[in-house]
Amino acid sequence: xxxxxxxxxxxxxxxxxxxxxxxxxxxxxxxxxxxxxxxxxxxxxxxxxxxxxxxxxxxxxxxxxxxxxxxxxxxxxxxxxxxxxxxxxxxxxxxxxxxxxxxxxxxxxxxxxxxxxxxxxxxxxxxxxxxxxxxxxxxxxxxxxxxxxxxxxxxxxxxxxxxxxxxxxxxxxxxxxxxxxxxxxxxxxxxxxxxxxxxxxxxxxxxxxxxxxxxxxxxxxxxxxxxxxxxxxxxxxxxxxxxxxxxxxxxxxxxxxxxxxxxxxxxxxxxxxxxxxxxxxxxxxxxxxxxxxxxxxxxxxxxxxxxxxxxxxxxxxxxxxxxxxxxxxxxxxxxxxxxxxxxxxxxxxxxxxxxxxxxxxxxxxxxxxxxxxxxxxxxxxxxxxxxxxxxxxxxxxxxxxxxxxxxxxxxxxxxxxxxxxxxxxxx
Amino acid sequence: xxxxxxxxxxxxxxxxxxxxxxxxxxxxxxxxxxxxxxxxxxxxxxxxxxxxxxxxxxxxxxxxxxxxxxxxxxxxxxxxxxxxxxxxxxxxxxxxxxxxxxxxxxxxxxxxxxxxxxxxxxxxxxxxxxxxxxxxxxxxxxxxxxxxxxxxxxxxxxxxxxxxxxxxx
Numbered sequence: 068x069x070x071x072x073x074x075x076x077x078x079x080x081x082x083x084x085x086x087x088x089x090x091x092x093x094x095x096x097x098x099x100x101x102x103x104x105x106x107x108x109x110x111x112x113x114x115x116x117x118x119x120x121x122x123x124x125x126x127x128x129x130x131x132x133x134x135x136x137x138x139x140x141x142x143x144x145x146x147x148x149x150x151x152x153x154x155x156x157x158x159x160x161x162x163x164x165x166x167x168x169x170x171x172x173x174x175x176x177x178x179x180x181x182x183x184x185x186x187x188x189x190x191x192x193x194x195x196x197x198x199x200x201x202x203x204x205x206x207x208x209x210x211x212x213x214x215x216x217x218x219x220x221x222x223x224x225x226x227x228x229x230x231x232x233x234x235x236x237x238x239x240x241x242x243x244x245x246x247x248x249x250x251x252x253x254x255x256x257x258x259x260x261x262x263x264x265x266x267x268x269x270x271x272x273x274x275x276x277x278x279x280x281x282x283x284x285x286x287x288x289x290x291x292x293x294x295x296x297x298x299x300x301x302x303x304x305x306x307x308x309x310x311x312x313x314x315x316x317x318x319x320x321x322x323x324x325x326x327x328x329x330x331x332x333x334x335x336x337x338x339x340x341x342x343x344x345x346x347x348x349x350x351x352x353x354x355x356x357x358x359x360x361x362x363x364x365x366x367x368x369x370x371x372x373x374x375x376x377x378x379x380x381x382x383x384x385x386x387x388x389x390x391x392x393x394x395x396x397x398x399x400x401x402x403x404x405x406x407x408x409x410x411x412x413x414x415x416x417x418x419x420x421x422x423x424x425x426x427x428x429x430x431x432x433x434x435x436x437x438x439x440x441x442x443x444x445x446x447x448x449x450x451x452x453x454x455x456x457x458x459x460x461x462x463x464x465x466x467x468x469x470x471x472x473x474x475x476x477x478x479x480x481x482x483x484x485x486x487x488x489x490x491x492x493x494x
Numbered sequence: 495x496x497x498x499x500x501x502x503x504x505x506x507x508x509x510x511x512x513x514x515x516x517x518x519x520x521x522x523x524x525x526x527x528x529x530x531x532x533x534x535x536x537x538x539x540x541x542x543x544x545x546x547x548x549x550x551x552x553x554x555x556x557x558x559x560x561x562x563x564x565x566x567x568x569x570x571x572x573x574x575x576x577x578x579x580x581x582x583x584x585x586x587x588x589x590x591x592x593x594x595x596x597x598x599x600x601x602x603x604x605x606x607x608x609x610x611x612x613x614x615x616x617x618x619x620x621x622x623x624x625x626x627x628x629x630x631x632x633x634x635x636x637x638x639x640x641x642x643x644x645x646x647x648x649x650x651x652x653x654x655x656x657x658x659x660x661x662x663x
Contacts, residue, residue: 103497433534433559433643434502441498450535463535463557492502493560494511 083384088475091380094119095473105443108481113259113287113422113469114447116312118373125372126314126365137364138338138355148364155367156354159319162374163285163304164295171327173320173354174362178286179209181305181320182253184357185282186213188330189303190251193280196222199249201279203229203237204459205261208452210253210284229254231459235261235412242270246277254281256288256304260451260460260467261412262393262422264288271300280326286310291389291420293382296321308366313373317366320357327353334359385472389421392470396423396479403483407490411460421470424451427486430493432464438489439466442481500633501640502560505568510560515570517553519543524551525658529650531642536562540650544658549573549581554647561631561640566647568628578655585652587624591632592641 092098095117100107109117135145137152153169160168175181190213194200198221200214218224227245230238235258246252252274257264271281283301288294290311296304303326308317322330332339332350336359341349350356377385394415400408404427411424427435432448439446447467450457457463468482518526519541526541536558543551552574554566569588573581623629634644 431559433536433561433640437501437637437640438498449533454535457535463537464559492498493507 083381083387086380086384086388086472088388088473092473092475094121094376096120096123098473102443103441105441105481108442108444108478110468110470110474110478110482111445111447112290112310112471112474113467115309115315116290116471117473118312118314118369119376121376122313122369122372126369129365129368134365136361151371152362152364152367155371158371158374160321162378163289163306163321164297165321166297167324170353171321171324173322173327173357174367175305175318175320175357176316176363177309177318178284178305178307179318181303181318182209182282182284183213184320184333185303185305185322186217188333188357189280189326190214190217191220192329192331194221194224194250197225199225199227201227201229201245201249201252201274203254203265204231205235205237205258205263205265205453205456206253206255207259207284207286208454209286210255210282211455214253228455231261231263231456234414235263236418237263237265237270239266239269242273246273246279249274249277249279251280251282253284254301255284255286256294256299257291257420257422258412258453258456259287259422260424260453260456260465262420262424263413264292264418264420266418268298268300271302275300287420287422290377291382292386302326308370308373311370311373312376313370314363314366317363317370319370322353324353327357330356332359333357336360338362380472388472389470389474390415390417390419392474392476392479393419393421393423395476396468396470396482399476399479399483400425404486408486411462411465421474422467423469424465424467426462426465428490428493430489432466434493435466435486435489438492439482439485442485442488444468444478444482444485446482497633497636501637503630503633505627505630506560506564509564509567509571513554513563513567515553515567515574516555518555519551519553524553525654527650527654527657528556529646529653531558531562531646533639533642534559536643536646538562538566538647538650540566540647540654542651542654542658544578544655547579548575548577549655550575552651558646559640559643561634562643562646565631565644568631569647569651572626572628573651578659581651582655584624584628585648585655588628588631588648589645591625591629592635592645 097117133144133147135148137149156172157168160172165171232238274281281301283304285304285306289306303322305320309315339356339359341351407428409426413419436446436448449464524541524543529538537556539555541553554570631644634640
C-alpha cells in the first residue's frame with residue numbers, strides 16, 4: 068500500500084492507470100444486495116458512500132479485541148484504543164497534507180458539526196454585530212445556517228453571497244468588492260448539487276489580502292480528489308468520514324494551529340479541560356479542547372481503514388475514473404434522452420465532479436426517484452440541503468445521481484432505463 | 495412494477511395532470527395556510543372560506559410531487575361544500591389510512607399499529623368506502639417516506655380549520 072499523497076501543484080501527472088471497477092465492486096458487500104429483484108445500483112455516494120469490507124472488518128476487529136475509552140485508562144486495551152484513535156487523527160490529517168496533523172485535526176460528528184464548531188467558537192470570538200460574512204449561492208445549509216444562527220446571537224451579521232452563473236460556476240469578477248470588509252468566507256470546495264469544483268485557492272488568496280479567514284466545506288471534494296490544505300489556502304476545512312467510505316458519526320475539522328489555539332471551547336465536558344474548580348475551568352489545548360466527551364473511537368478506526376483503502380487505490384486514479392464516467396454519463400443521457408433531460412452544473416472538465424443533478428421532462432424528482440427505486444437505482448431526490456441554490460436554479464427539487472470509484476457504465480444504463488420508464492408512466 | 499402501479503394509480507395521475515380547484519382565494523376574506531415538506535421542498539397552499547359551518551370554498555396552490563399534488567386535488571374535490579364536522583371526520587379517516595400500519599387494514603392485522611402510527615390520531619375505524627376516490631392513495635402506505643407527501647395538504651387543511659375555529663370563538 069502506498070500512503071503517499073500526491074505532490075501539490077506538480078502539474079498534470081501522467082494519465083493515472085484505470086481502475087479495475089469489476090474487482091473493486093467485490094469489496095463492497097452492499098452491492099451484492101438486490102432491491103425489488105434488481106441488483107443495487109448505488110448512485111448516492113454524495114449523500115453517503117458505501118463501505119468496503121476492510122472498513123467493516125477493521126471496526127469489528129476493534130470492538131472484538133481492543134475497545135476501551137481513550138485518554139483515560141492505563142490498562143493495555145485502553146492504551147491500544149488511545150493509540151488507534153490518535154493514529155486516526157494523524158492519518159486523517161496526512162490525507163489532506165496537514166503540516167501538523169497531531170495538533171491541527173479535530174474529530175467531530177460530521178462536516179456539519181465541524182462547520183458549526185467554527186461558527187460558534189471562532190465566530191463568537193472574532194465577529195461582532197455588523198461584521199460581514201461572505202458565502203456562496205451554492206453553499207450547503209451546513210455552511211449557511213450556522214452563520215445565520217450566529218448572526219441572530221450577535222445581533223446581526225452582514226451576510227453576503229458570491230453569485231453563480233448559468234453554468235453553475237461562481238461569478239468571481241466582483242470578488243474584490245465583495246470581500247471588502249469581510250471577516251470570514253465560507254465556500255464549498257465542490258458543490259453537492261452542481262458538482263462544480265470551486266477555485267478555493269484563488270478565493271483564499273483574495274480573502275487573505277482582505278484579511279478574511281476562509282472556511283472550506285470539503286465534504287464533497289475530499290472523498291473524490293486529492294486535496295492538499297497547504298495548496299488550497301483555506302484556514303479551515305471540514306469533511307465527513309461516511310462520504311469517504313468510512314463510517315457515519317465521525318467528521319474532520321482541520322484548522323491552522325494559530326487559529327485553533329486562540330479559539331474558545333465549543334462543547335464543554337470531559338476530555339476538553341486541564342482543570343475544573345467550583346467556579347472556573349481551564350481548557351485543554353487543541354485538539355482536545357474541541358473534543359468534549361467520549362469521541363467516536365471505533366469510527367476513527369474505520370476512518371483509518373477507509374483512508375488506507377482510498378490511498379491504496381490512489382486519489383488521482385479515483386478522480387480520473389469519476390471524471391471519465393461523468394463524461395460518459397452526460398453523453399449517454401444526451402444520446403438517449405436528448406432535451407428531455409436537463410443536467411445542472413458546468414460541462415465536464417477539470418472543475419466538475421461526478422455529481423449529476425437532473426430534471427427529466429416535468430416529472431417531479433420524488434417521482435423519478437420512486438420509479439428508479441424499482442430498478443434498484445439509489446438516487447437522492449429533493450433540495451439537497453441547498454434551498455437558496457434551488458431557488459437560484461428555479462427548481463423545487465432535482466434527482467441527483469452521484470458517482471463513486473465503483474460506479475460504471477452499466478449503472479448509467481440502468482439509470483437511463485429507469486428514467487425512460489418514469490417518462491412512460493407520467494406520459 | 496406492480497408496486498409502482500399500485501402507488502401511481504390512474505386516478506392519482508389524473509388529479510396530478512389536471513388538478514381540481516387549483517389556485518388561491520383572495521385572503522382576506524379567505525383563510526390561507528401554507529404547508530411545507532422540509533424533506534423534499536414540496537409546498538401546498540390551502541385557501542379556504544368557512545361559512546355557516548360549511549367549507550364553502552377552497553383552492554389549492556403550491557407545487558410538488560405527484561403524490562402531494564394529487565392528494566391535495568383529491569382532498570379539495572372531497573371536502574368542498576361539506577359541513578366542517580364532516581370534513582374533520584374525513585381528515586381523521588384519511589390520516590388514519592395513512593398512519594395506521596397497513597396490516598391493520600386487512601383481516602390478518604397483527605395489531606402492530608404502533609410503529610408508523612401518527613401519535614396524534616387515535617386508532618380509527620377505516621372504512622375505505624367512505625373515502626371514495628381517496629382510497630386510491632392507500633398504495634402510498636407501502637412507501638413510508640411518501641406518506642408525508644400525501645398528508646401535506648390534509649395537515650394544512652386541519653390547521654386552517656383550527657385557526658378559523660379559534661378566530662370565530
